[in-house]
Amino acid sequence: MAILSKEEAKQILEKVMKLSTADSLEASLSGSSQGNIRYARNTVSTSGFNEDVSLGVTANFGKRSASSTINEFDDASLRKVVKRAEELAKLAPENPEFMEPLGPQEFKESKTFSQKTADITPEFRAEVANSSIGPAKAKDVTAAGFLEDGAGFYSIMNSKGLFAYNKYSNVDFTVTMRTNDGTGSGWVTRDFNDVSKFNAAEASKTALDKAIMSREAKAIEPGKYTVILEPAAGSDLLQNMLYNMGARQADEGRSFLAKQGGGTKLGEKLVDERVTIYSDPFNEIVPASTWSGDGIPQEKVSWIENGVVKNMFYSRYWADKQGVKCVPGPSNGIMIGGDATTEELIKSTDRGILITRLWYIRTVDPQTLLYTGLTRDGTFYIENGKIKHPIKNMRFNESPVIMLNNLEALGKQQRVDGNLIPVMKIRDFTFTSLSDAV
Amino acid sequence: MKRRDFLQLTGMGIGGALLTVPLLGKAVDVNRLLELPMDVTEKKRLANIGLNAAKGNGASYADVRIGRYLNQYIFTREDKLQNAVNTESFGVGVRVLANGTWGFASTKDVSEKGIQKAAETAVAIAKANSKIQTEPVILAPVGSYGDVSWKTPLEKNAVAVPLKEKVDLLLSANAEAINNGANFVNSALFLINEQKYFASTEGSYIDQDIHRIWPNFNVTAIDSASGKYKTREALSSPMGMGFEYMDGRASSKKEGPGGTMHYYDHYDMIEDAGLAGKQAKEMLSADSIKAGKYDLVLDPNHLGLTIHESVGHATELDRVLGYEANYAGTSFATLDKWKSGDFKYGSDIVNIFADKTQKGSLGAVGYDDEGVKTKKWDIIKNGILVNYQAIRDQAHIIDEKESHGCCYSQSWNDVQFQRMSNISLTPGKEKYSPMDMIKDVEKGIYIVGRGSYSIDQQRYNFQFGGTLFFEIEKGKIKGPVNDVAYQSNTQEFWNSCTKICDESDYKTFGSFFDGKGQPSQISAVSHGSSTTRFDGVNVINTARNI
Structure with missing residues (x-):
C-alpha cells in the first residue's frame, strides 16, 4: 500500500477533487517505505522499518486557504478531510501572497526509482553492517555506521487540472572507522537511487584505509x-x-x-x-x-x-x-x-x-x-x-x-x-x- | 531530512532564510489540540496487554509508551500571518529486553490487537538481534512507583489561548520592530504538548502532561547605500511553561550593560522587538572588532549554548562510549579522565550540575521515558569532572547504582535513548551583578544572546558568535561592535573562568530542537547560568569582502 502506482494515485486524487465545493482545491498524496540499520562499537545497535501513506488537502476560498491531512482512504475519510480543510479555510485570514493554483502542465518522466532499492531486505542491511565490522575487527579498528534506504512516491493534483506523479528510491550510507589506539579516524559517504551501484565493502575499505593512514x-x-x-x-x-x-x-x-x-x-x-x-x-x-x-x-x-x-x-x-x-x-x-x-x-x-x-x-x-x-x-x-x-x-x-x-x-x-x-x-x-x- | 512523520516547513523561516523545522505528526484542526482521546484507566488496561504479551513471548523486561504529541507552530512576517500549523501524533511504542538484547516496535493502532502485535514484533526483533549482540544489556534497578502522574506547572495552557490572540501578539511585535528602524521581521511561536503514558514490568504506571513554549523573531535592518544588512534575533528563551511566559511582567526583567534588557522567567516580546529594530540599525554603523585576546563577559542567554556544546554533549555517556561515533562524534571527556578524580575541566569556581527537576526548564519532567524518577546531580565540582549523564543500561559502566533519569524519545514512534539533561552553571556566592563585572574589566567584550556555533567531534575546539557585542574599555562599555567570534579549547576556556555573577542574575537559555542519533531525534533542554567572565580568550574578526 505504501507505494501507489500513477493510476492508483490519480484515482484517489480525482475522487478528492470531486468532493470539494471550494473555489479551488489542491491535494498531495505521498507514501514511502523506509528501513535502516545502525551499528557502533563493532556491533549492531538499532534497526527499524516504517511504512506510511498520507493525503494532504488545501482548500481555497478567495485568498483564504487551509490544509488538513489524513492517512485513511475510504470514502468517508476522504469526505472528512476535504470538509475539514474547507471549514478551516473559511475561518482563515486572507493571505496577501496567495496564488491561484497552476493549470495543467507537461512533465517528463523522472529516473529516480529503482525496484532493486525498493526490494532491500533486513538481511541485506545486516550484510552491509558486517562488511564494515568484519574488516574493521581484523585491523584493530572499530566501526560505527548507518544505512538508510527507502522508496516511495509523491503526487499532486488540483481542481484546475494539474496532476503530477513521481516515484523514487534512495539508499544513504555512512561509516566511521576509528583505530583502537584512538589516534586515527576515517569516514566515507555513499548515496544512490539504485542500490546495485552501491558496494559496501569498497566504501568500508576506503574509510578503514583512511583510519589507518591518519594515525598519529x-x-x-x-x-x-x-x-x-x-x-x-x-x-x-x-x-x-x-x-x-x-x-x-x-x-x-x-x-x-x-x-x-x-x-x-x-x-x-x-x-x-x-x-x-x-x-x-x-x-x-x-x-x-x-x-x-x-x-x-x-x-x-x-x-x-x-x-x-x-x-x-x-x-x-x-x-x-x-x-x-x-x-x-x-x-x-x-x-x-x-x-x-x-x-x-x-x-x-x-x-x-x-x-x-x-x-x-x-x-x-x-x-x-x-x-x-x-x-x-x-x-x-x-x-x-x-x-x-x-x-x-x-x-x-x-x-x-x-x-x-x-x-x-x-x-x-x-x-x-x-x-x-x-x-x-x-x-x-x-x-x-x-x-x-x- | 527524509524522515517519516515530519512535515517540512520550508521557506517561511526566521530571517528570511530557508529553514526546515521538524514538526511531528499530522495536521489537525486547532480544536483537536484540546480534546483528550483516551483516559488513564484505558491506557493502563492497554499497556498491561502489551506488557503481558511481551513477557509471554519471552521478554525479561518491557515498557509501553502510549503517547500523544501535539504541536502548534505559527509563522508571521511584517504584517502578515504566513502559516499556522496544528499537528497531532498518537500511537504506542513497545520496548523489550529478550536474550539480553533490546527490541522495539511501534504502531498507531492503539488497540488491544495493535499493542499485542507491537509487543510480539519487539520481542522477535530483540531475539533476532541477540544473535549478533556482543554486549548483553545490564539494567540498573529502578523504583516501582505504581500509579503516579506529573504535569508541567502552568498558569495558562498556551494551546488553549485563541489563535487570534497569539497571531496579534506576533504582529504587534513585528510592527514595533519596524517602527524602531527594522526593514524586515519574521516571527514565530512554537508550542509543544506531550501527553505521555508510561508503563513497565517494574510496576510503574506514569501519566505525564508536558508543555513547552518558544517565541522567536529575527529582525533585519538594511543600508542599501553600502549594501550592508544586520540581523538581530529575539532575546527570549524557550521554556517549560505555559502562555504566562509571554506576559512580560515587570518584576521579571532587568536593564543590563549597554542599554540591553534582560528577560528572566517572563518575556516582553513587543518591547524586545522594538529594541531589536533599534539595535539592528545601530549595528550598521558600529565598529569592526580588532582581533586579539579579550576578557569576555558572557550573558546567560549566550553562555547557555557554550555550556550545551562544551559540557552538555561532552558528558553524555553514550558519546563517551562511542555509540554516536558515526554522527555527532565521541568525547574528549574519556572514562580514564573521570576515573583519575583530578581532571581539571575548569577553574575552582566552575560547578556544573545536571537537573531534570528545575522548574520552568525545557527538560523538566517527573519521570524519564524509562520510568526513572528525575533528580539533580553534579557533573563538574570545584572544576573537577565528577560524573556523566547515564541511563539504566549505562549506569553500571560508571559504578552508579541507579540511572540519572535522562532517557528520552521524541515520540511513541522512536526508541528512547540517552539525551542531554538540563546542564547548568552554579551562580557565584558573593553579591555581584553584570554591571559590577563590566567595571572590573580593562579590555573586554560583553556578549549577549546566541549566534553562530561550531565545535569539533570530540568537543575540544569551538567557535561562537553572538547576537549583540559591546566593547569594554577600562571598566566601561565603549559601544556596540561587529564581526566578533571567539575560539577556544573546552578545557582551556573553562579554566579561564574567573568570576560568576550571583543568583539574582541566574536564568535559563534553551535549545528547542537539539538533534542526536541516526535516524535523528530532537529534544529540548535548558541551561542556566549567571553572567560569567572568562579571561584572555582569542577573538577573531569575521569581516570579509566578496
Whole structure:
C-alpha cells in the first residue's frame, strides 16, 4: 500500500477533487517505505522499518486557504478531510501572497526509482553492517555506521487540472572507522537511487584505509593553505551557496547576491570563470523529480555559468510580483569538473592539505556567506606531490564565494548527497585554529 | 531530512532564510489540540496487554509508551500571518529486553490487537538481534512507583489561548520592530504538548502532561547605500511553561550593560522587538572588532549554548562510549579522565550540575521515558569532572547504582535513548551583578544572546558568535561592535573562568530542537547560568569582502 502506482494515485486524487465545493482545491498524496540499520562499537545497535501513506488537502476560498491531512482512504475519510480543510479555510485570514493554483502542465518522466532499492531486505542491511565490522575487527579498528534506504512516491493534483506523479528510491550510507589506539579516524559517504551501484565493502575499505593512514597526526600551524577538497568536503559549502540564491532575499537586500546601492548581482561575474553550476533532473547519476512541490516543471537550469550569476530562484508569488518567469529552487546541484583524479591533483601540489570532509559547518556571516567548521576523519599534508603525513584537524573560516575565486584546478566529479561535485584544488583556504579531536 | 512523520516547513523561516523545522505528526484542526482521546484507566488496561504479551513471548523486561504529541507552530512576517500549523501524533511504542538484547516496535493502532502485535514484533526483533549482540544489556534497578502522574506547572495552557490572540501578539511585535528602524521581521511561536503514558514490568504506571513554549523573531535592518544588512534575533528563551511566559511582567526583567534588557522567567516580546529594530540599525554603523585576546563577559542567554556544546554533549555517556561515533562524534571527556578524580575541566569556581527537576526548564519532567524518577546531580565540582549523564543500561559502566533519569524519545514512534539533561552553571556566592563585572574589566567584550556555533567531534575546539557585542574599555562599555567570534579549547576556556555573577542574575537559555542519533531525534533542554567572565580568550574578526 505504501507505494501507489500513477493510476492508483490519480484515482484517489480525482475522487478528492470531486468532493470539494471550494473555489479551488489542491491535494498531495505521498507514501514511502523506509528501513535502516545502525551499528557502533563493532556491533549492531538499532534497526527499524516504517511504512506510511498520507493525503494532504488545501482548500481555497478567495485568498483564504487551509490544509488538513489524513492517512485513511475510504470514502468517508476522504469526505472528512476535504470538509475539514474547507471549514478551516473559511475561518482563515486572507493571505496577501496567495496564488491561484497552476493549470495543467507537461512533465517528463523522472529516473529516480529503482525496484532493486525498493526490494532491500533486513538481511541485506545486516550484510552491509558486517562488511564494515568484519574488516574493521581484523585491523584493530572499530566501526560505527548507518544505512538508510527507502522508496516511495509523491503526487499532486488540483481542481484546475494539474496532476503530477513521481516515484523514487534512495539508499544513504555512512561509516566511521576509528583505530583502537584512538589516534586515527576515517569516514566515507555513499548515496544512490539504485542500490546495485552501491558496494559496501569498497566504501568500508576506503574509510578503514583512511583510519589507518591518519594515525598519529602531526600539528601544523593554522593559516592559509592550498587545499584539495574531496567531493564530500566541498559538497556542503557549495550547497550552502546554491540554496542561498533565492531572488526574494536578494531583491530585498539581504543576501550575498544583494548589491551595494541596491539591485542584485544577477548577470555579474561572482567567481572564477571555470566555475559552472547547474541543476538537471534528467542527469543519469543524480536524477531528481521533474516537478517542484508547487507543480512547476523542473528543467535544466544554470545558476552560475563561467563564473557569472545566471539565475536566482523564485516562488510563484515573487516571480509574479517582479514580472519574471518563475524558476523553482534547485532540483539538484551539478558542478562541472575536470579529468584529473585526486591522485593527479596531489601530484601537482608542492605544499598543501588533502581534506576528506568538513564538519559542523555553521554560518558566521550571511552577508558574505562566511562559514566556520572543522576538518574531520582524514586530513593529510602534501609535500612535493606526495602525501607526507596525517595532520591534526583544523578549524576553517571561509566563504564559498572567496573559495571559488581562489580556484586552482578541478578534478573528477562524484555523487555526494544527491549532487554531483568535483574534487577541487583551492589556494589560500583559511584555517584559524588547531583542534585535538580525532 | 527524509524522515517519516515530519512535515517540512520550508521557506517561511526566521530571517528570511530557508529553514526546515521538524514538526511531528499530522495536521489537525486547532480544536483537536484540546480534546483528550483516551483516559488513564484505558491506557493502563492497554499497556498491561502489551506488557503481558511481551513477557509471554519471552521478554525479561518491557515498557509501553502510549503517547500523544501535539504541536502548534505559527509563522508571521511584517504584517502578515504566513502559516499556522496544528499537528497531532498518537500511537504506542513497545520496548523489550529478550536474550539480553533490546527490541522495539511501534504502531498507531492503539488497540488491544495493535499493542499485542507491537509487543510480539519487539520481542522477535530483540531475539533476532541477540544473535549478533556482543554486549548483553545490564539494567540498573529502578523504583516501582505504581500509579503516579506529573504535569508541567502552568498558569495558562498556551494551546488553549485563541489563535487570534497569539497571531496579534506576533504582529504587534513585528510592527514595533519596524517602527524602531527594522526593514524586515519574521516571527514565530512554537508550542509543544506531550501527553505521555508510561508503563513497565517494574510496576510503574506514569501519566505525564508536558508543555513547552518558544517565541522567536529575527529582525533585519538594511543600508542599501553600502549594501550592508544586520540581523538581530529575539532575546527570549524557550521554556517549560505555559502562555504566562509571554506576559512580560515587570518584576521579571532587568536593564543590563549597554542599554540591553534582560528577560528572566517572563518575556516582553513587543518591547524586545522594538529594541531589536533599534539595535539592528545601530549595528550598521558600529565598529569592526580588532582581533586579539579579550576578557569576555558572557550573558546567560549566550553562555547557555557554550555550556550545551562544551559540557552538555561532552558528558553524555553514550558519546563517551562511542555509540554516536558515526554522527555527532565521541568525547574528549574519556572514562580514564573521570576515573583519575583530578581532571581539571575548569577553574575552582566552575560547578556544573545536571537537573531534570528545575522548574520552568525545557527538560523538566517527573519521570524519564524509562520510568526513572528525575533528580539533580553534579557533573563538574570545584572544576573537577565528577560524573556523566547515564541511563539504566549505562549506569553500571560508571559504578552508579541507579540511572540519572535522562532517557528520552521524541515520540511513541522512536526508541528512547540517552539525551542531554538540563546542564547548568552554579551562580557565584558573593553579591555581584553584570554591571559590577563590566567595571572590573580593562579590555573586554560583553556578549549577549546566541549566534553562530561550531565545535569539533570530540568537543575540544569551538567557535561562537553572538547576537549583540559591546566593547569594554577600562571598566566601561565603549559601544556596540561587529564581526566578533571567539575560539577556544573546552578545557582551556573553562579554566579561564574567573568570576560568576550571583543568583539574582541566574536564568535559563534553551535549545528547542537539539538533534542526536541516526535516524535523528530532537529534544529540548535548558541551561542556566549567571553572567560569567572568562579571561584572555582569542577573538577573531569575521569581516570579509566578496
